[in-house]
Amino acid sequence: MPSEPAAPVILRYEHTSDLDAFQSVFAGAFDIIPCRTDEEARHRIDHAPQAPAALVMIQPSLRNLGKSELLAQASNAGCFRILISDQLALDDIVHLLDERVIDRCYERPWDEKRLRTDLFTATMGVGIRDRSEPAAHEAPAADHTESRPLVLIVDDETAATKYLSKQLLRMQERFGVRCAASADEALNILRNEGDRIAVLMTDQRMPGMKGDQLISELRQSYPYITRILTSAYGELDVALGAVNEGRIFGYEKKPWNAANLRPVLEDAIAQHFRLKAQAASRQVQTSSSFQSSRERRRTRLMEALADPAPQALATAEVIDRFLSTLETIHTLNPGKAHLRALELPELDQALIRGLRVEVTSLTSPENGTREFHGHEIPAAIPEALATLLTASGLTTRSLEITESDQALTIASGPDQPLRMYSHLLSPLTGVSNPLLEQQGALLALFIWADRLGGHLNIHGGQHSFGLTLSLPSRKSARSLEDHNA
Amino acid sequence: MSSDDIRLYVTIDKRLFRDALLYQLLLEDTVDLVGESATGVDTLNQLPTAAPNVLIIEEALTDNDGLTISEVALSQQPALRILLLVDKPVSPARLAIYLDAGIKAVIAKSQPVQELIQALGYIRQGQVYVDAASYTTASENPDHALHAFKSLSAREQEVARLMADRVAVKAIAERLGVSYKTVHSYKDRIFVKMGFERVPDLMLFMKRFRNRIDL
Numbered sequence A: 001m002p003s004e005p006a007a008p009v010i011l012r013y014e015h016t017s018d019l020d021a022f023q024s025v026f027a028g029a030f031d032i033i034p035c036r037t038d039e040e041a042r043h044r045i046d047h048a049p050q051a052p053a054a055l056v057m058i059q060p061s062l063r064n065l066g067k068s069e070l071l072a073q074a075s076n077a078g079c080f081r082i083l084i085s086d087q088l089a090l091d092d093i094v095h096l097l098d099e100r101v102i103d104r105c106y107e108r109p110w111d112e113k114r115l116r117t118d119l120f121t122a123t124m125g126v127g128i129r130d131r132s133e134p135a136a137h138e139a140p141a142a143d144h145t146e147s148r149p150l151v152l153i154v155d156d157e158t159a160a161t162k163y164l165s166k167q168l169l170r171m172q173e174r175f176g177v178r179c180a181a182s183a184d185e186a187l188n189i190l191r192n193e194g195d196r197i198a199v200l201m202t203d204q205r206m207p208g209m210k211g212d213q214l215i216s217e218l219r220q221s222y223p224y225i226t227r228i229l230t231s232a233y234g235e236l237d238v239a240l241g242a243v244n245e246g247r248i249f250g251y252e253k254k255p256w257n258a259a260n261l262r263p264v265l266e267d268a269i270a271q272h273f274r275l276k277a278q279a280a281s282r283q284v285q286t287s288s289s290f291q292s293s294r295e296r297r298r299t300r301l302m303e304a305l306a307d308p309a310p311q312a313l314a315t316a317e318v319i320d321r322f323l324s325t326l327e328t329i330h331t332l333n334p335g336k337a338h339l340r341a342l343e344l345p346e347l348d349q350a351l352i353r354g355l356r357v358e359v360t361s362l363t364s365p366e367n368g369t370r371e372f373h374g375h376e377i378p379a380a381i382p383e384a385l386a387t388l389l390t391a392s393g394l395t396t397r398s399l400e401i402t403e404s405d406q407a408l409t410i411a412s413g414p415d416q417p418l419r420m421y422s423h424l425l426s427p428l429t430g431v432s433n434p435l436l437e438q439q440g441a442l443l444a445l446f447i448w449a450d451r452l453g454g455h456l457n458i459h460g461g462q463h464s465f466g467l468t469l470s471l472p473s474r475k476s477a478r479s480l481e482d483h484n485a
Numbered sequence B: 001m002s003s004d005d006i007r008l009y010v011t012i013d014k015r016l017f018r019d020a021l022l023y024q025l026l027l028e029d030t031v032d033l034v035g036e037s038a039t040g041v042d043t044l045n046q047l048p049t050a051a052p053n054v055l056i057i058e059e060a061l062t063d064n065d066g067l068t069i070s071e072v073a074l075s076q077q078p079a080l081r082i083l084l085l086v087d088k089p090v091s092p093a094r095l096a097i098y099l100d101a102g103i104k105a106v107i108a109k110s111q112p113v114q115e116l117i118q119a120l121g122y123i124r125q126g127q128v129y130v131d132a133a134s135y136t137t138a139s140e141n142p143d144h145a146l147h148a149f150k151s152l153s154a155r156e157q158e159v160a161r162l163m164a165d166r167v168a169v170k171a172i173a174e175r176l177g178v179s180y181k182t183v184h185s186y187k188d189r190i191f192v193k194m195g196f197e198r199v200p201d202l203m204l205f206m207k208r209f210r211n212r213i214d215l
Helices: A016-026 A038-047 A069-076 A090-098 A112-123 A127-132 A158-171 A183-193 A211-221 A236-246 A258-305 A316-326 A336-342 A347-363 A380-391 A433-452 A477-484 B015-025 B040-050 B066-076 B092-100 B113-124 B132-136 B143-150 B154-164 B169-176 B180-194 B199-210
Strands: A009-013 A032-035 A054-058 A080-085 A104-107 A150-154 A176-180 A197-203 A226-231 A250-253 A369-372 A375-378 A399-403 A407-412 A455-460 A464-472 B006-011 B031-037 B054-058 B081-086 B105-108
Touching: A009 A016, A009 A038, A009 A112, A016 A032, A016 A054, A016 A112, A032 A038, A038 A069, A054 A069, A054 A112, A069 A080, A080 A112, A090 A104, A090 A236, A090 A250, A104 A112, A104 A236, A112 B092, A112 B113, A150 A158, A150 A183, A150 A258, A158 A176, A158 A258, A176 A183, A183 A197, A183 A211, A197 A211, A197 A258, A211 A226, A226 A258, A250 A258, A258 A316, A258 A336, A258 A347, A316 A433, A316 A455, A336 B092, A347 A380, A347 A433, A369 A380, A375 A380, A380 A433, A380 A464, A433 A455, A433 A464, B006 B015, B006 B040, B015 B031, B015 B113, B031 B040, B040 B054, B040 B066, B054 B066, B054 B113, B066 B081, B081 B113, B092 B105, B105 B113, B143 B180, B143 B199, B154 B169, B154 B180, B154 B199, B169 B180, B180 B199
Parallel strands: A009 A032, A009 A054, A054 A080, A080 A104, A150 A176, A150 A197, A197 A226, A226 A250, B006 B031, B006 B054, B054 B081, B081 B105
Antiparallel strands: A369 A375, A399 A407, A407 A464, A455 A464
């Protein structure tokens, strides 16, 4: 919650100069608890009035970090663990990060802005989200029912990849191999065969896009493909960025040896299937918790907006028809951000309050009427339509207007559906003015259709809907004059 | 242009604000502009063909919510890096929602343009950038650059003044009776001490400093 003081940061340091340097930069922004020993730090983690957000270790002894009780305790307490050192060997770091012994690792001198971002996100509880990815040693839940998985090897030295690929294929039949000579070629293969690729192993040094950039791109676009970085050079800084940001599974030195690589690749494939299975079960969980909150919101909206509520906007039948219509408009799947927004207590109230303001002004009889294609209609109707059209990047010209003696019909064009990227019953990240305006406009159209004895039909689509509004014909005075003339 | 250059798309409602920002960003030789919009819905229509790798988008757009548009854009192009421009500094709870939604950096309109450029540098590498100082405490002490200027040597101050008046390096060298190279090393020192990266930063500072504009 914004009003509470931010969670403290535990600093485990060896040298007073490190403490001073750290304090001088971060003391203003964070509540820092300096600790000279592991014991002291462990005590503070247990006894701090508020659970610490992060543990920063500046150059402690790097030996046996994997068995460190302090790091284990910090992990249990939900601390984000950052290691800063200048005695780093890349293999060790990859191992420490991969086994989730630490969450981030930096060389000295540290990048102040990076570290600040990490600490700040940790105090908000965002930084530790990476833990939801399982560590390599967790029990496998492999699903090998799909067709044979593929390993994609990316390196501009095509002779080497060709040779390695041949050797690997001769040795085993559990996975296939694809080769790419550049990151661009790799991305092309991913576009065509992304579903089958379980592991990508890329060299760092290539013309064009570098290995760490490819890995970073992959993490966003294909998060379940296990990533392995290889390099013939000891480029610690580059590799550090990749392991911190891209969450690589392993770092392999060149030259390659097929016999050594085979078990690594098989482990990486198992990791791929574990990640996929976990993501699927997480999505099911997220969907089900969103489903229940959506039903709760629907009930609340009915109770607050429909008769007999004190400030009801319409009959229960109209509100129910409006909400059922929204359910047919498909929007984004729920994710972490939406679940987090649900924790904000004021979200539903803000929706109800905001909607009431919009709809009250659009349904007030004081707005009067105006002429629309020769018909006298409430001025709020073209106003509400304009809101929905603007949100869709369209103008009234895209509407199809037909009139008969009985009815005036206003419909969205068949090739130009209206857009709706979020609505009252979709996963929300907050309450914005455009959202309230669109929802208010649509509900106002339902209310006017009901009042005037007309019909509003909505056909929901993906992020879109088609609209048909028919109103009983009521020729405007001018139109009748024209007619008589 | 190399592969890690920024292919930028900018979605800002107000034309004047968008233009002013673009003038600044296009001074960076790693930035290429591939598209711009005033609305969210137009952005989603253009993104597939413009194929940017970085999107700067306002949260408070008039047609649709900028954050919702960002979420839809990310569902279609997950590798897109998005910098969200917000009207004012936001609470940590709100910021957490942005980051969980996949936003890489958040900049408030009250921050100096240099911080936005810095954020671009980080998200270009796929990193997250949020500056705790800008959200939790008052913005950086505006006197900082002033102190830095006062600590420059008399010669450095003179070079800074001439540069801000857009006198060419060659002309500065002639006027001061020193070599071309010496002027360049003055220039480097001035920029490091003042924390500037480009001549326009220095020009803006000198104007404000001379006219005693209180920031």
